[in-house]
Amino acid sequence: MGILDAPGLAPRFADAKFAARRGRATARPLLSLLMNEASSGWAIAGSQAAINYTDSTAAYTTDAMFGDRCVRLKSNGTSAGNMNVTKVLGAPFDASSCNVRLFVKVLDTNWTQILVNVGTSSGANASVATISKDAAQTGTVVQVGRWVILDIPQSAFTYTIGTGAPWSAIQSIIVTATAAASVTEVRFHGVEFVHRDPRGVNANGAIVLTWDDSHVSQATVLEPALTARGLKATLMPIPGAHGTNASVFMTNAQVATLHDTHGWEVGAHCYSLSSHGLGLTGLTDQQLIDECEAIKAWQSGWGYDSTSHSYPLGVHDARVEGIISRYWQTSRIATNPLITCETVTPARLFTLQALNVNQSIANLSAAMNKAHTDKGLIILMGHQVMESGGDGNTINLAKLNQILDAMVASGCDLGLTMQEFIARMAL
Known part of the structure; x- marks a missing residue:
């Protein structure tokens, strides 16, 4: 299942000052x-x-x-x-x-x-x-x-x-x-x-859409809007919540349709709602390993082969990064202090920066344009998309269309999943 160390062993980076720092993605x-x-x-x-x-x-x-x-x-x-x-x-x-x-x-x-x-x-x-x-x-x-x-x-x-x-x-x-x-x-x-781009693989810059928490609106509202433009996304799901509340969370069948019919990547986030609420830093080593094993077993059972992870609530530390790095090639956080692009040769594969879709259109457009200029990557992170209204982690369809228009105008490469972009890094 892509595990570098056997579960139960001490994390490779548990006592490290930094974790999963470079990898072959980094340009000299x-x-x-x-x-x-x-x-x-x-x-x-x-x-x-x-x-x-x-x-x-x-x-x-x-x-x-x-x-x-x-x-x-x-x-x-x-x-x-x-x-x-x-x-x-x-x-x-x-x-x-x-x-x-x-x-x-x-x-x-x-x-x-x-x-x-x-x-x-x-x-x-x-x-x-x-x-x-x-x-x-x-x-x-x-x-x-x-x-x-x-x-x-x-x-x-x-x-x-x-x-x-x-x-x-x-x-x-x-x-x-x-x-x-x-x-x-x-x-x-x-x-x-x-x-900035030593292998010449990202000449236009790129934008990747990621969506967290398995919200049902991702299947009912978001997917049709993306499909109409020939786009897809990477889902960061909570499998343990699937089918528990049809008005809030997707079912396994809906997730399968996103993957099988519309080409979405089904990545990794957290297996259970309870662990999601704590954040991974709130789990012991064994609890975190159990979460990762549960996600991998679920992905394997449904035929989802993803190299991508994102941290619930964005929280992480060296210990967590060390365990996550056994199972996936990259992980994404939820902030970007520079409001600009991540690099195609990132210094830290397990702290990839993202921009929340709740940022202003001006900020998002500026960051996308910078990604094009700097041959970098914008990872856009969202949760719910509603027909109208929207607050907190929710945006409405009108805001989504503004974002999609800005993506097209940026000149960046579009339609990539996280895994497809990671392939550009030559890991």
């Missing part, structure tokens, strides 16, 4: 500027008048993502402000075909923003990407106490200094952690420039 970096060596050339900017971070060090040897050190930025809590670590290259680097990859660990919830600034040697012309903190710290990309990797497409660099960065001649990099008026600590392992 064209330029690696890591901070785990004494001669890395990264320097901490002097403390600003508004904030004191003299406890920071460019050679923090107590912690490291790998190697023996990292850069530690730590404020003393006197006031809010920016803490900076900088590097100037000896010669300009052509990053025209690259995304920026950031290695980071936050130690508390006091940080407010992380900024990556790339520009000329003088810094007079630069572009800046801003990663803002999500209030929920369990379902996000940046989680307290974990080393994580963020891939930042060029289109996420939306703030400019001067005329903006000439991507063909990057020479200075500044990484900033914005501290609150309380002690704030953030650690960095480095920055890489990674080829």
Whole structure:
């Protein structure tokens, strides 16, 4: 059933600082500027008048993502402000075909923003990407106490200094952690420039539709709307709920029709409603393994061969990722702090970012256009689609049609399931 380790064994990543980090999907970096060596050339900017971070060090040897050190930025809590670590290259680097990859660990919830600034040697012309903190710290990309990797497409660099960065001649990099008026600590392992589409498999960008929780409206309202446009989706079901309430959940027969007749992928989410309500981090190792085995048995019984998973409620941690990685090739979360595309060579296969269809049409359209420009991936996540009305996790048919129109206008490749897109990654 695609299991890499026998059930019952200790999770491969249970005690890891990070989990399922790269895999063969990741492109090798064209330029690696890591901070785990004494001669890395990264320097901490002097403390600003508004904030004191003299406890920071460019050679923090107590912690490291790998190697023996990292850069530690730590404020003393006197006031809010920016803490900076900088590097100037000896010669300009052509990053025209690259995304920026950031290695980071936050130690508390006091940080407010992380900024990556790339520009000329003088810094007079630069572009800046801003990663803002999500209030929920369990379902996000940046989680307290974990080393994580963020891939930042060029289109996420939306703030400019001067005329903006000439991507063909990057020479200075500044990484900033914005501290609150309380002690704030953030650690960095480095920055890489990674080829955005090294195999040339995603020249137009792509959009994948995913739908969670087996809502009956996905069969009665959503499917006809997609089929009319020649589109399909990936279902992330709750098999244990099938047939329990015809007004809320699909039956197994309805799911089979989506798969057999309309070409939908039937992925993995959670088997039971009770476990879904807890989120996978609320389960013990054995309970989580039992859930995965139940989903795999159900998929096998109905002939669904899917490599895709999504986290109930979006919550995840290194332990959960380690177990999920035994059963599926990727997993999707429920947030995207940059409101931009996931990359075709994602740094973290088990934390793929998604955009909720409840985002504004303006946000969704902008993200789709960025995916086309950056040769990236937009994973759209939805729940219910109603003929009219809609709130919370529900949208109406009019909003759905606006989204579908925006998808067509973006120029991205459409009609792919998650599994079909994953095949582009050459895992």
